[in-house]
Amino acid sequence: MTAFLNVQDVTKTFFGFTALSNVNLNVASGERLGLIGPNGSGKTTLINCISGALEVDTGQIVFEGSSISKLAPHQRAKTGVARTFQIPQPFHSMSVVENLMVPLEYIVHGLIDASNEESVYCEASEILSRVRLDDRRHAHPGDLSQVELRKLELARAIAARPKLLICDEAMAGLAMKEVNEILDILLELNSAGITIVMIEHIMQAVMRFSQRIVCLTAGRIICDDLPENVMANPEVRRAYLGS
Ligand SMILES: Nc1ncnc2c1ncn2[C@@H]1O[C@H](COP(=O)(O)OP(=O)(O)OP(=O)(O)O)[C@@H](O)[C@H]1O
């Protein structure tokens, strides 16, 4: 059976510095995968290579059996790949609900009647309620709290109706209660059929979320296993967990 997402032997360098070195990773449809690793280990670079913000030097990104390595980010989004950014990137001049119009009108075009403002607005409202942000629909990003900004970032990603959602530290800087709020939303999205790769440093969240964990160190995967095995792995403990 073809894997849902296949990262095949991916290498990425920046001016001679190797950020990713022969990375191989398979993600199954419906899976919840945690991606961990020290600062600078290549997690965001890997996400950028999958989502199309960066082109791989060598190797392939295969999604549902087809190579997407040469596609632009918006084309990858149309195939069903969405990501959130480590630093939320809303359109600051637009309200919360207007922020969703962009992915709805450009990515989902054809699936909903983008010329019908009411149907776009309905869809946006439905997405905002999935991330519990419907009561803030007319606010501007500058007026949102940290957790609300993270929810907007998630809403913008799921507006494109992804099959695969990659979250880059969607909980950074949040209090534990807020971390759990975001986790509950991610678990609900996964139950609704979205495959999720979660990059996170908050180990409590990684453990609650992940069915499998991959640990990157200096651009290489050093462990890819069940959560309890990754936590017990001596190399992971030395490189990342600090013991
Ligand atoms: N566009 C770029 N140009 C040059 N170097 C880069 C670029 N993007 C990333 N790097 C370098 O590649 C390495 C991996 O960075 P990356 O952002 O992927 O790490 P990360 O695992 O996401 O770290 P963090 O946990 O701090 O977010 C770092 O040494 C970083 O400085």
Ligand SMILES: [Mg+2]
């Ligand atoms: Mg990063």
